[in-house]
Amino acid sequence: MQIQENISLRPYNTFGINVSARYFSVFSSADQLSELLDSRLQTLSSAKAAEGKPDSRLILGGGSNILFTRNFDGLVLKNDIKGIEELHEDEEYVYVRAGAGENWHGFVQYCINRNWAGLENLSLIPGNVGASPMQNIGAYGVEVEDLFWDLEAIHLQEKKLHTFTKTDCQFGYRDSVFKHKFKNEFAIVNVSFRLRKKPVFHTSYGAIQQELERLGVHDLSIRAISDAVINIRRSKLPDPEEIGNAGSFFKNPSVPKILYEALKIKYPNIVGYINADGSVKLAAGWMIEQCGPRDSVSWKGYRSGDAGCHAKQALVLVNYGNAMGDEIFELSEKIVKSVKEKFGVELEREVNII
Numbered sequence: 001m002q003i004q005e006n007i008s009l010r011p012y013n014t015f016g017i018n019v020s021a022r023y024f025s026v027f028s029s030a031d032q033l034s035e036l037l038d039s040r041l042q043t044l045s046s047a048k049a050a051e052g053k054p055d056s057r058l059i060l061g062g063g064s065n066i067l068f069t070r071n072f073d074g075l076v077l078k079n080d081i082k083g084i085e086e087l088h089e090d091e092e093y094v095y096v097r098a099g100a101g102e103n104w105h106g107f108v109q110y111c112i113n114r115n116w117a118g119l120e121n122l123s124l125i126p127g128n129v130g131a132s133p134m135q136n137i138g139a140y141g142v143e144v145e146d147l148f149w150d151l152e153a154i155h156l157q158e159k160k161l162h163t164f165t166k167t168d169c170q171f172g173y174r175d176s177v178f179k180h181k182f183k184n185e186f187a188i189v190n191v192s193f194r195l196r197k198k199p200v201f202h203t204s205y206g207a208i209q210q211e212l213e214r215l216g217v218h219d220l221s222i223r224a225i226s227d228a229v230i231n232i233r234r235s236k237l238p239d240p241e242e243i244g245n246a247g248s249f250f251k252n253p254s255v256p257k258i259l260y261e262a263l264k265i266k267y268p269n270i271v272g273y274i275n276a277d278g279s280v281k282l283a284a285g286w287m288i289e290q291c292g293p294r295d296s297v298s299w300k301g302y303r304s305g306d307a308g309c310h311a312k313q314a315l316v317l318v319n320y321g322n323a324m325g326d327e328i329f330e331l332s333e334k335i336v337k338s339v340k341e342k343f344g345v346e347l348e349r350e351v352n353i354i
């Protein structure tokens with residue numbers, strides 16, 4: 001394992017932001033990570049202590065949920081722990097463990113090929129397995145917490161392995177304990193999932209049913225659902241290979257029903273979905289579309305320099321080439337402010353800002 005210095009992070013984040021890491025290394029096992037954490041103490045602590053700066057490190061997966069707004073003046077540790085293992089099975093379920101550095105979509109396809117059901121609606125989400133419980137990734141009516149069994153993570157200070165059950169993870173909408181109480185404290189090294197032998201299909205969400213009809217699917221299968229989801233995603237979302245982005249930049253905010261009803265009177269077309277607890281989840285993309293830098297101009301399709309708001313998906317902020325992270329962040333600030341002014345609703349960022 002090598003610790004490199006002053007490495008550009010551009011190839012390591014889907015926004016394509018050109019910042020650098022003071023130190024950078026890749027680990028492919030929990031032992032290698034422990035070694036790096038030891039060597040970090042040797043290589044970094046003296047330098048940092050001499051500079052009077054706090055130590056800092058960042059565990060990086062596929063870089064598809066991060067916006068770098070500055071050079072990272074610490075150690076970036078890229079997780080490359082591979083391996084997929086069938087742990088055991090019972091009548092209904094199969095239990096599967098995947099290394100945190102496995103590509104998410106590759107893992108989903110691996111499971112579909114073996115007829116293990118549950119992850120098909122989450123096809124084509126970028127990034128790695130290790131980050132999937134971090135923000136409880138979700139799409140088309142399914143979230144990781146629905147399939148999650150447990151995970152193992154190394155405490156970055158103690159260097160001890162801990163197991164987290166579903167309850168320990170405190171999953172919420174694009175949320176987990178790793179974004180709050182244990183922020184930057186653990187490196188997730190593997191995640192286990194409980195998948196069904198007999199599928200339960202989720203086709204009511206979004207345009208899945210429509211796409212299945214278009215594809216002429218008569219015998220529903222997890223493969224067919226995955227194909228439909230892949231087609232929909234390809235037609236709707238910008239490919240980071242072509243335009244830098246990190247998917248939805250903002251979360252859909254939930255508001256009390258009474259506020260939703262008041263907004264509905266003023267804005268009859270406002271889009272909202274009732275949550276199980278009676279609150280209403282508002283479509284942030286719709287609200288962003290209704291606001292803009294000036295009265296008659298929408299944020300949707302707006303561009304300032306190389307920072308912009310995607311023309312088809314107002315929820316997605318983009319880097320057209322050489323935008324700096326702080327330009328994209330500033331644009332997000334303006335969007336948050338204008339939505340707050342118009343609707344009285346505060347948008348929260350889904351992307352991790354560094």
Ligand SMILES: Cc1cc2nc3c(=O)[nH]c(=O)nc-3n(C[C@H](O)[C@H](O)[C@H](O)COP(=O)(O)OP(=O)(O)OC[C@H]3O[C@@H](n4cnc5c(N)ncnc54)[C@H](O)[C@@H]3O)c2cc1C
Binds near residue numbers: 058
């Ligand atoms: C085009 C596009 C579409 C997207 N669509 C969706 C979608 O439909 N649904 C959805 O939920 N998300 C979506 N995303 C967001 C993103 O794909 C997910 O959040 C994904 O899980 C991020 O994985 P990553 O490996 O790239 O994480 P990174 O961006 O590398 O990291 C994200 C955060 O997790 C931390 N982290 C990463 N790995 C570990 C680890 N092993 N241990 C501890 N901490 C870790 C990082 O420090 C960082 O804070 C989309 C992104 C893009 C670019």
